[in-house]
Amino acid sequence: MDKLPQLYRMTKQRKIILDVLRGTKEHPTADWIYEQVRQTMPRISLGTVYRNLRVLKEMQDIQELNYGSTYSLYDGNAEPHYHFVCQDCAAVLDIDLPVYTSYDQQVAELLGSQVDFHRMEFYGSCPDCISGKSTNSKPKMWEQL
Amino acid sequence: MDKLPQLYRMTKQRKIILDVLRGTKEHPTADWIYEQVRQTMPRISLGTVYRNLRVLKEMQDIQELNYGSTYSLYDGNAEPHYHFVCQDCAAVLDIDLPVYTSYDQQVAELLGSQVDFHRMEFYGSCPDCISGKSTNSKPKMWEQL
DNA sequence: TAAAATATAGTTTATATTAGCAAGTAACGG
DNA sequence: CCGTTACTTGCTAATATAAACTATATTTTA
Structure with a gap:
């Protein structure tokens, strides 16, 4: 019940x-x-x-x-949108690109599942960290603190 | 230094x-x-x-x-691949679909950032939970425990 | 509108994971 | 080999978040 x-x-x-x-x-x-x-x-x-x-x-x-x-x-912002994560300073930025809802259908057919939505995150270095401007950068993973 | x-x-x-x-x-x-x-x-x-x-x-x-x-x-498995997360039983399944590395380039240009890789996760109900076969299903979010 | 049912708040306790530290162990220069 | 350095372990303490519980507030029912 x-x-x-x-x-x-x-x-x-x-x-x-x-x-x-x-x-x-x-x-x-x-x-x-x-x-x-x-x-x-x-x-x-x-x-x-x-x-x-x-x-x-x-x-x-x-x-x-x-x-x-x-x-x-x-x-x-509850609207579906993708994010970028800076691995140096841990900042999270919004990405203003269309969300590819057509994937959901593909995955549903492949798995035989029901797909409600998806999320996508991109990882790398943000502009501030590339140019060395960011003040709160974390040490890279191959560097010792 | x-x-x-x-x-x-x-x-x-x-x-x-x-x-x-x-x-x-x-x-x-x-x-x-x-x-x-x-x-x-x-x-x-x-x-x-x-x-x-x-x-x-x-x-x-x-x-x-x-x-x-x-x-x-x-x-x-460290190779890039996408995942499906069942919101009913919390199972995580591998998705055997190509990884769209071309997005990384798009995002890099849009943000002026460096993009190393991305992740994508699909959310929904897995086949077992749809058919009611799964034994360890969690209550749906609009149901009270 | 009073009584019953349900959702929420505040608090306390538990859980998953990380961080800090002293001691052990592997790598390296002489 | 021997000492120095750097990485790792096991342990303990800390942190972010969730769960449990009781009291309160809101909604529904009669």
């Missing part, structure tokens, strides 16, 4: 978190979002921020990006 | 971990690998397994897959 669908509510906390995330073009961490939200709602807890980020992701209002580093970044 | 390149060694531990991972077609967790390695090297520590998985990834001998779930899976 199936369970009934979950009815999500747009609470004060959830709304503020969504607004903070949509208010930036960057891809912030959960902790950065927590600090921002605390300025208007000081008693919110970090656990609530994490929980709501997960719910907002399930509601398809935001995206979670977990590439490259040990922590997740969040993207207030 | 630049640091010298890191000289990795192929130690006993590192070799066994690599062999265990290459010995399976599945995409196991770090903990599963740890249990397997312990059968031939009982005194190895879990931290050493994690450290070597990271080093092997940097040596480009294996891949780390961190999609969908709260833990990473590892892939003994």
Whole structure:
């Protein structure tokens, strides 16, 4: 017997978190979002921020990006788009190229599965790190810290 | 002044971990690998397994897959290939389709960056979960546990 | 509108993974 | 060979995130 669908509510906390995330073009961490939200709602807890980020992701209002580093970044733009990850400074940039939804069909036929969407990430060095302009570059993997 | 390149060694531990991972077609967790390695090297520590998985990834001998779930899976096949992630049972399947390296060039020109490689993951329901055969299916996101 | 059902918040605890450190071991120059 | 250096191990502590639990708030039902 199936369970009934979950009815999500747009609470004060959830709304503020969504607004903070949509208010930036960057891809912030959960902790950065927590600090921002605390300025208007000081008693919110970090656990609530994490929980709501997960719910907002399930509601398809935001995206979670977990590439490259040990922590997740969040993207207030839920529209499908690709990302570039700088392996030197860990920056994540949006890529303004069309999303090839036709692949989903190909993969579905090949596997006999249902494909809802796909993600693509490109890895390399961003312009700032190539030109040596970036100040927070991480050492390359073959260099010792 | 630049640091010298890191000289990795192929130690006993590192070799066994690599062999265990290459010995399976599945995409196991770090903990599963740890249990397997312990059968031939009982005194190895879990931290050493994690450290070597990271080093092997940097040596480009294996891949780390961190999609969908709260833990990473590892892939003994270092050759570029795409993956399918089942959102019902969390299985990760290999996709036998050509890798479109031409995108890397496109993105490099668009961003003015250097692109080394890309990854692509498809999300949906695997054949077993569609037919209701899978025994370890997770509840859908709109269902309450 | 009161009672029942359901979703959420805040807090505490658990989990997966990483980082730091002292001791061991392999590579290298003399 | 012997000492020096650099990489690795096992251990312990730290970190990011999820899960569990209770109390509160919101929605639905009667």
